[in-house]
Amino acid sequence: MSEPTPKRRTIRSFVRRAGRATPSQERALQEEWGRFGVEFNEEILDLDQIFGRKAERVLEVGFGNGVSLVAAALDYPQMDFVGVDVHEPGAGHCLLRAKEANIGNLRVIIHDAMEVMQHQLASASLSRINLLFADPWPKKRHHKRRIVNPPFLDLAEDKLAIGGALHVATDWENYAEHIDEVMLTRANFRLDERREHHGDQPLDRHTTKFETRGLRRGHRIWDWRFIRQ
Numbered sequence: 001m002s003e004p005t006p007k008r009r010t011i012r013s014f015v016r017r018a019g020r021a022t023p024s025q026e027r028a029l030q031e032e033w034g035r036f037g038v039e040f041n042e043e044i045l046d047l048d049q050i051f052g053r054k055a056e057r058v059l060e061v062g063f064g065n066g067v068s069l070v071a072a073a074l075d076y077p078q079m080d081f082v083g084v085d086v087h088e089p090g091a092g093h094c095l096l097r098a099k100e101a102n103i104g105n106l107r108v109i110i111h112d113a114m115e116v117m118q119h120q121l122a123s124a125s126l127s128r129i130n131l132l133f134a135d136p137w138p139k140k141r142h143h144k145r146r147i148v149n150p151p152f153l154d155l156a157e158d159k160l161a162i163g164g165a166l167h168v169a170t171d172w173e174n175y176a177e178h179i180d181e182v183m184l185t186r187a188n189f190r191l192d193e194r195r196e197h198h199g200d201q202p203l204d205r206h207t208t209k210f211e212t213r214g215l216r217r218g219h220r221i222w223d224w225r226f227i228r229q
């Protein structure tokens with residue numbers, strides 16, 4: 001009898017974190033999901049129908065607790081925001097903030113952003129993608145989990161309209177070096193701006209929870225804006 005071929009495991013940029021939603025986050029997930037939540041499935045979303053209008057659209061990959069995402073949606077009421085994260089308590093927090101802010105231009109998907117981009121978002125449908133303080137995966141053997149890698153960049157390239165922007169930020173020096181290196185190989189992304197700072201010069205974005213944590217630990221911050229060309 002031949003040996004069964006081992007199944008190839010997909011390399012993901014996250015591990016499901018332990019930690020339960022608080023009662024208020026849990027309630028927000030139940031009560032506000034109908035208003036702000038979008039289910040994952042393998043069909044292209046009709047964003048004009050979901051938001052009830054035509055508008056420029058921003059995707060935030062790994063929004064964490066959603067505080068900076070809700071702040072951005074408040075700053076730009078003329079744009080629509082789609083936040084994707086796998087962490088339910090964070091999504092609950094985001095929904096609480098969205099409810100308080102009473103915004104109509106935000107939707108949340110709780111799923112792997114790679115699959116959401118692959119299946120649910122149409123080509124050239126976005127004017128901006130935010131990837132803020134993605135997990136740095138500091139150990140060398142984990143570098144393959146870093147989301148800033150060709151599979152994600154291929155999807156970002158496809159989903160952004162020409163002239164759209166990919167915003168990336170990190171507080172991890174070795175990840176910053178990796179981002180500089182990988183992005184040099186991407187002919188369809190032009191570096192528009194790069195900042196290295198101490199939390200005082202965020203590039204057209206709000207300060208995030210993980211940024212604040214990094215700053216407390218004495219980290220520097222790197223911000224990039226790449227334009228899809």
Ligand SMILES: C[S@@+](CC[C@H](N)C(=O)[O-])C[C@H]1O[C@@H](n2cnc3c(N)ncnc32)[C@H](O)[C@@H]1O
Pocket residue numbers: 013014061062063064065084085086087090111112113114132133134135136147208209210211
């Ligand atoms: C280090 S946290 C940063 C959160 C937030 N952007 C901030 O700066 O506070 C990274 C977040 O990305 C999420 N994440 C990682 N890989 C993801 C993926 N493939 N799809 C969706 N979310 C992902 C994690 O669940 C986590 O909430």
